[in-house]
Amino acid sequence: MSKINCVLDACSIINLISIDEDDFLIKKLFKCLKLSICEKVLKEVKCNIFKKENLQTKKKEVDTLLGQLYHYVVSDSTLEKDCGKDFFERIHKIANYKKENGEFYSSALALYLSQYEEIKLFFHTDDSPAKNEFQDFFITHQIGGIEDTADLILLIYRLDDKFLNKELIKFLDSLFAEYAREVAACLKELREISSFVNSNAKFRKKGNLKNLIHKLIIKLESHDFSHIHELKRDLLEVNDPILKGFVQKYEAVFMLDPSSQSKNNFLNKIRTLQKKAKKENIYKII
């Protein structure tokens, strides 16, 4: 096992399991990295993993995998015992982050591990907005880096000498398809909503809403995910149950909004990495 420590978010775990074949990636993940997962992330994984259609027929295998993940869980009570009962409250204040989600608890866990074990580590998540929110926190506390699932796959590839280039290309491809499929489904449903809103008198005074949906469609059609997080917020402000349900259903798509530092969205990044891998520009010394 390498000495590289990783904290994993729910989306990264779910995506890895979803694109995996015969537990190839998961076995290498367990073998190559020192993993840590917070309780909240495991709960989120259990809650959401079977929303992936391809995993619905593999319930038994997936449940076995989830059972193995318990081994890597660091409980909240451990952190509170070592750092005080107000530990999470303090992180909320310092990070200026109110939500109680997997990203928050993972960042708290990352801080704890980095200081208690005197290491730098990586937190893997595909939630770009959350990445933006915690970037500063990670830098200030010198915790390490926030990376995504594509980076995690590259890391496993680098660490495992039996992980071949063609397998890397295949898994990056599957990861791309995983998100692109979600975007296509989101776009299809959004067009149906648009048709309904544009032809229904109930929405007559909602010019702003129509404009918002129209803008989002144009962005999704061209895989331009910049600022879609803001469009999501605006959609939620309309306070319509159909729109709320739509946003919740396609949360993963809204997470593709790239960080303010990067103009490159996640899908483009995967495509770029695939090209590099195909040209054999990813050098493994060992």
Added chain:
Amino acid sequence: MSFNDAFNLKTNPFRITPAISSDEIIWAGFSILKEKLERRIKRSIKISNSSLILNWGEYGSGKTHSARYFNKANTLQKLAESVECKPPYSLVFTLPKGKEPVYDIFTSVIDKLDIANIRDRFSDVSFNLEADVITKLTDNLLIQSVLKAIVDPNIDKSLLKKYLYGSATKTEISSINKSAHTDILRSLNKDNDYILLLSGLFTCLTYKKEVFSTIIIWIDEFEDIAILSSSNIDKTNNFLREILDNTPNNLLIFVNLTQSALLGVSDLGDYIYDSVRSRIKERINFELPSKDELKIYLKDILKEYHITANDENNYFPFTEHLIDEIINDLGNVSLRSFNEALSLLLELADMDNKQAPIAIEYYHEVKPEIIGWKNE
């Protein structure tokens, strides 16, 4: 006054597109496009050669509606009667986006396969299906056995479908073999099995054009091939190539593809390989409609929905002058956008209790709600 009385319409004809219920699927306007599609279908009904046709156009240009219209039993019956042939066997499905696209296509076909109806149709053909067709179309004994079982009236239909879906037990497979005197020794589980069985089935159904004249498959939303993994892009292309090669007669495949920012003409080669592109016989473009085309379309559709005929004003509850203005204001838009605008105008007029024909002044009042938001 009710909507029907005020506007002399059975319902709002523009409300939901494309239509889903069979009764609502009508063809209005666009006679050139209709003729192209009819000509292609009639050719396949009459002549044996298999064909692959690419239907290409922007979102909202009518590709899905065409698939649904030409999948209707009475549409196909009329086309077949016009060339004095049996009707086609037609299927519409969307491009599968799961991990096993060939299996998903196979399942779509089996879902719609009415085994009882098929067996009934084969009961009075002039040929011996087993001797003249099944044993000659493939040397694959498994496929031969499965095809025999499909047409054998002694085999329980539900049991057979279980086998085709891959969920039959060994005991159930043995029971099929016992009843049909076949040698089915394993389940179907590879892409090649599914393709061979489908092509065998299609060949049987269209042999001598006595049961069906041709098989028509519409694959909708084909542009989603751009989001598949490389492996599934390969499988999809492989499926198209193999099914056409193994069914050289009486198979017509329409592929509906929406051009978009992600998938333009220059990108096609990345997703549709040479081996498939070379098999495309024709590309039918679904263009953005002209002003005249929109007006003819509108007259046709209103005629269908008028409760009582209105010979004085074909555009009732609109006027021609109003329609001209709407079309000018909308600019170069898809048919879908045109439908949405008219649907909203009708609904607003109904809500505001306006008399028909709808006055142009009223349209000016509500224009910001119909079109104006696009300029914000």
